[in-house]
Amino acid sequence: MADCIFCKIIAGEIPSSKVYEDDKVLAFLDISQVTPGHTLVVPKEHFRNLLEMDADSSSQLFARVPDIARKVMKATGALGMNIINNNEEVAGQTVFHTHVHLAPRYSGDDDLQLTFTAHEPDFPALVQLAEKIAQA
Ligand code: 5GP
Ligand code: ZN
Numbered sequence: 270m271a272d273c274i275f276c277k278i279i280a281g282e283i284p285s286s287k288v289y290e291d292d293k294v295l296a297f298l299d300i301s302q303v304t305p306g307h308t309l310v311v312p313k314e315h316f317r318n319l320l321e322m323d324a325d326s327s328s329q330l331f332a333r334v335p336d337i338a339r340k341v342m343k344a345t346g347a348l349g350m351n352i353i354n355n356n357e358e359v360a361g362q363t364v365f366h367t368h369v370h371l372a373p374r375y376s377g378d379d380d381l382q383l384t385f386t387a388h389e390p391d392f393p394a395l396v397q398l399a400e401k402i403a404q405a
Pocket of ligand 2: 315
């Protein structure tokens with residue numbers, strides 16, 4: 270897709286530090302390196318984000334993720350990894366071509382901070398919301 274930076278990387282028009290490539294997927298180091306070894310796994314076909322993908326295209330993408338993640342773990346000696354996918358601006362998406370972040374973790378105190386703020390459970394509301402999602 271014209272004007273998509275990841276399509277340009279896939280086409281070789283913009284250089285990248287590739288760590289894995291096959292006919293469906295490319296993985297390369299994120300230019301920002303939130304932690305050392307921070308890698309992006311992208312489908313070669315352009316999709317705005319995961320919310321636009323179907324079962325086949327998303328399966329092809331995610332089928333590669335565990336192996337690439339293990340390669341990154343092995344090469345970096347990381348102790349763990351966050352695997353993250355942002356969808357739409359409100360969720361932090363800045364490049365609108367589907368990508369999965371592999372962020373190796375070396376300590377809980379590095380440059381990646383993820384916070385899930387827990388709330389007191391409202392069980393009737395949970396039942397209602399689950400029903401609504403199930404029906405959607
Ligand atoms: P998002 O915020 O959309 O989930 O993540 C986009 C990521 O793409 C960011 O972490 C950013 O550093 C990375 N990125 C943006 N432009 C480039 C680029 O030209 N090359 C590489 N390797 N990464 C990029
Ligand atoms: Zn693209």
